[in-house]
Amino acid sequence: MKFTVHYFGLIAEKVTKKSEEVELQLSSEKLDLHEFFEELYPTLRNLNYQIAVNQELNSVVDASMEITEIALLPPFAGG
Amino acid sequence: MKNCFREGPITPESIATSIAHHQVKTNIGAHQIFLGQVRADIIDQKEVTAIEYSAHEEMANKVFHEIRESAFEKFDLTCMHIYHSIGLVKAGEICLFVFVSSKHRKMVQEAIVYLVEEIKAKAPIFGKEFFADNTHVWKENK
Numbered sequence: 001m002k003f004t005v006h007y008f009g010l011i012a013e014k015v016t017k018k019s020e021e022v023e024l025q026l027s028s029e030k031l032d033l034h035e036f037f038e039e040l041y042p043t044l045r046n047l048n049y050q051i052a053v054n055q056e057l058n059s060v061v062d063a064s065m066e067i068t069e070i071a072l073l074p075p076f077a078g079g
Numbered sequence: 080m081k082n083c084f085r086e087g088p089i090t091p092e093s094i095a096t097s098i099a100h101h102q103v104k105t106n107i108g109a110h111q112i113f114l115g116q117v118r119a120d121i122i123d124q125k126e127v128t129a130i131e132y133s134a135h136e137e138m139a140n141k142v143f144h145e146i147r148e149s150a151f152e153k154f155d156l157t158c159m160h161i162y163h164s165i166g167l168v169k170a171g172e173i174c175l176f177v178f179v180s181s182k183h184r185k186m187v188q189e190a191i192v193y194l195v196e197e198i199k200a201k202a203p204i205f206g207k208e209f210f211a212d213n214t215h216v217w218k219e220n221k
Binding site for chain 1: 115130132133134135137138139141163174175195198199200201202203204205206207217218219220
């Protein structure tokens with residue numbers, strides 16, 4: 001199944017895009033999205049970032065979840 | 080969901096206007112304001128001239144809403160405003176405006192510390208620090 005993934009800040013710079021549709025095979029087994037994206041983009045391996053699924057911080061997903069959006073968020077710098 | 084983002088710097092005039100709007104709320108006895116200003120940091124002997132802010136705006140507005148709700152629960156506040164810049168803000172300009180009001184000083188003093196720390200830790204906002212030669216680094220909250 002395809003999901004919309006948004007990349008921000010340093011992460012967008014590293015993967016050279018702001019968003020894309022990504023094919024994810026979800027099953028009843030937990031999938032670690034950090035591992036998934038680091039395989040897709042090895043350049044992410046040494047970076048510090050968080051993942052949000054449906055705008056909530058979370059990086060472990062499975063087929064029971066209704067996913068509308070995934071976002072890769074580099075360290076926050078607000079304020 | 081309220082949009083807490085403002086394009087470019089937050090102007091001193093808009094802050095003054097916001098203060099003036101509260102003069103009709105005569106149950107307020109204390110305001111506390113926090114202003115975040117872009118600092119001309121020296122990084123590897125180069126001076127930061129501006130920060131370009133970007134954000135997961137929808138998520139950040141949700142986070143601001145949750146922070147607001149939790150602050151209203153924790154502290155006896157009359158009102159609260161949060162504005163954050165998006166886009167380019169030059170060194171010396173204001174990028175964050177947090178404004179809380181209450182009957183008495185103690186509540187707003189505690190609330191402002193809580194709010195600013197929560198915003199810095201939880202809002203998905205990113206800062207690209209530009210130098211005069213147009214190179215950049217990415218800012219990270221400590």
